[in-house]
Amino acid sequence: MAVASPADRRRGALRLLGTVLALVLAVSATPAQAAPKPTVEQLKKELAALQKESDALITDYYNGRIAHEKAAKAENAARAKLTAAQKVLDRESAELRSMAVTEYMNASSLPTLFLQTTPGTDDYLRRLAFAQHLVDEQAARLSGFAQVRDTHRRAQQEAAARARELGDQVEDLAARKARAEKLIEKIRDKIDQLHKAPGVRRSDGTWVPQLPGGPDHITPRMRLVRTLIQERFEVPFGIGCYRQIQDGGEHPLGRACDFMLSRGGAMPSAAEVQRGNEIAEWATKNAKRLAIMYVIYRQRIWHVRTGTWRPMSDRGGATANHYDHPHISVY
Template identity: 50%
Template sequence: MAGRPPTPCRRAWYPLAALLVALVMGASVGAAAHAAPKPDAKELRRQLAKQQKELDALIGDYNAKRVSLAAARKTEQAAQARLRAAQTKYEQAKQGVRELVTLRYQQPDPNLTMFSGGADPSTTLSRAAILQQLAAEEAALVAGFAKTRDDYADSVDDAAQKVKDLSAATAAVGERREEAEDLIEEIKDKLDKLTTPTSRRSDGTWVPELPSGPDNITPRMRNVRDLIRQRFDLSYGVGCYRGVNDGGEHPLGRACDFMLSSGGAMPSPEQARLGDEISAWVIENAQRLGIMYVIYKQRIWHVRTGAWKPMSDRGGVTANHYDHPHISVY
């Protein structure tokens, strides 16, 4: 049975469909043709050199603001000292005025005394001289009080301004520090990408390596150890080869312990955070660096599972890996 001829509506749709297909194919080809190529090592190094200049400028600005901040703190402290001194003078002057007012109130008016019938002239003149002297001292003290009051007000304003300047300088230093730290992390990430994995097969598995060199570890483990040393501020030792065969990777030259404290002491919160950062970075780069597993804080992370799992209690800070991350490679 012959098929029905296409209706006029269908005949009109065919060219439109062909046009849509052509447009979609063209867009796909165009997108593929214009896709930005991944930067090669040369381009990454060029970017790094440029970012290093930006970082140097940021660090210079950060340091200048740190110096300004220190100066602002000194100025603010000096203003606070002047303010305290002015406050003391102010209170002393007020007390002096109060005492003079009280004394003046207690003394009789010399004009009335001089013309009273039974007054002794010598006593009257003596009292008048005393009151005249008191009046002069009162005038001087009031004038000093007014100056101290003005100095106090100026000190209050100066101290308030210095506090504002200090707050602004602190914020500027913090902002520059964050910018510099972000750029440092970006540079570190690009440096990580420049590191070429060693002895990797086409299927993604890792070729076994023999230990070498005076440190008795494999090139892969040495690469990971050196990268961690470059990236993190390690205050304590890194222990790699260990001859005791306890079923681990140390005798094979495929493991290193990155110590956070010494003498089996529990690390401080800051030291423990460093261990967290090292572990997180190693896990993030595990596929690229040939990491097999990480042990830290009585837990183990294995590349096959991609998750932390608890470990049994081995009876001590070091045995339970609280004072160091243990890193093993293939």
């Protein structure tokens, strides 16, 4: 049997290496399987679990509020005790200083009580009893001051402990609230994902127009967007959609709604401005899925084609410039 030469062995090793590399490249070139999209039933099941967790967090949040209120009352009580103890301490300190000054000025008064008296006589005993009375009074005052001082120190310690407890409660309460709000937002996003705009979408991203219908004279797409926003953001000042005036916009076509933040053309409050910001942000975030064409808010317009906001010219007034409402139009 012929023995392979070193050159033959090298060529064989190179061929084997080439085969291995080809296999590795073939495997890496195979497209990865995309994860299947969740079904409506799966999303509903996930929503139910999130809702249960959210309810538990909200319960925990309200329990924290109760504990916070108790801690606040305890701290107020401790502060009141400290204030009262401080007043007593100040008064006793002043009286003790006064007594010390008096004793210093009359330092020789006690010995003179016993001058020119004979031990054992009634006068001597009376003076002895009086001296003892002075000593006892001083001892009582010193003892009372010590008690006041200790009470004051305990009140200080209790007030400091309650303040720390209150601070911990506030931080814990804020953390619970943040967790609950984050989870609720997640639940709302899941609810939104259960809905898609009805109708036919073209290959270029636009949608085949729909006819309005129903007593509200709006299209099914606009009705879906209005319902989702109303459920999520409440919109307490009302929603205006269809109107007959032919102004060149989508309102007469049933493809636009105004989500009011105030009444009578008044500028909305800071809280309502924030509500409008949240509605506009939600609309731009869900525009492609819900067939939203553009959003107007606070003299700016956002279009799904560009995905950016641009300023608009001044049309005069809060309503005309959309400062008191976000406007949403669908395809």
